[in-house]
Amino acid sequence: MRFASLGSGSAGNALVVEVNNTRLMLDCGFSIKETTSRLARLNLSPEDLAGVVITHEHDDHAGGAFKFAAAHHIPVWLTYGTLKMAERYFPRQHDLQLNVIDSHTPFSVADVEVYPYPVPHDAREPVQFVFGDGQRRLGVLTDVGRSTVHIEQQLSGCDALVLECNHDSAMLRNGPYAASLKKRVGGEWGHLENAAAADLLARLDRSKLQHLIAAHLSAKNNTPLLAKTALAQTAGCTLDWIGIADQALGFDWRQIS
Template identity: 75%
Template sequence: MRFASLGSGSAGNALVVEVNQTRLMLDCGFSIKETLARLARLSLQPDDLAGIVITHEHDDHAGGAFKFAAKYKIPVWLTYGTLKMSSRYIPIQHDLQLNVVDSHSEFSVGDIHVQPYPVPHDAREPMQCVFSDGNHKLGVLTDVGRTTPHIVERLSGCRALVLECNHDASMLQTGPYSWALKKRVGGDLGHLENLDSANLLSKLDNSQLQHILAAHLSAKNNTPALARSSLANVLGCEDDWVGIADQLQGFDWREITSS
């Protein structure tokens, strides 16, 4: 089982998970041209994808998903609320295979098991996901304003985590955003701050953790060094053991092993 990011941040998000010959893309907030270029960096092309899972309807996660899926005939999985709020993205004439899922119910695509879970965010019916090959778990959490006991339960025991570290609280408060946007980003339906992400991490069973990547960093209200330091302090590891999912490059393939 391995995974890689095409890019992570407010300008676009996409993550690829691979188990054997099954590959799923989580979100697609890039244009078709940009998605193709970013997939090529991972030695992938559209035919390699068994499906796209969409977490919620915001542009940076769903903006390119439906056109890409329609062009290359890739099935899509999403909640009913996300589907209802995504009509502006869906081509008028299409033969998309749209699979509506419950955010509490597991489903499988080929060799990949997907466990969605609901999260507090300012979208209609947002979810995040834990991916598994039956033995190993990859937990993904971005676009969440606060943590919940259910999130802690879902992310405990993962061998890999992609965890939102969107902003530093002081940088957000003194930064260039409008007061309304600061309230949204820092609110209970916004995005996780570094120390909140660290607090969540401290509550998890990390005994099997092999990889952790800080994701969805704000370009104006955070730095990779601050995000790394916050998570490393919890894990008791060197800062550079914590990876960064950045906007331009994402991150290259990471493999989850049994050892």
């Protein structure tokens, strides 16, 4: 089982999970051309994907998903709330293969086990996901305002984690955003800040953890060093062990053994 990122941040998000010959893309906030180009960096083409799973309807996660899926005849999985809010992204004429999921019910796409779980975020019916192959588990958590007991139950014991470190609270407070946007980003339905991500990590069973990636970093209200420092202090590791999901480059394949 392995995973890689096409890019992570407010300008677009996409991540690929691979189990055997099955590859799923999580979210698609890029254009068809850009998504195809970023897949090529991972030696993949759109035809290599078995499906796309969507966390929520915000443009940086779903804005390119439906045109991309329609162009390449790739099925999509999403909650009903996300479906209703994302209809504005549909091509005018399409034959989309849409699969509505329940936010608490696992499902499989060929060899990939998919475990959705609901999260507090300012979207209609947002979910995040844990992916598995029967033995190993990758937990993904971005776009969440605060942790919950249920989130921590889902992410505990994972072999790899992609964890939101959106902002540093002081940088957000003193930064250029309007007051209303600061309130939204820093609120309980917004995005996870570095210290809160570290606190969440501290409450997880990390005994199997092989990979820890900080994701969805704000370009204006965070730095990779601040995110790495917060997580490393909790994980008890060196800074260079913490990965960063970059906006432009994502990150290359990581193997879960």
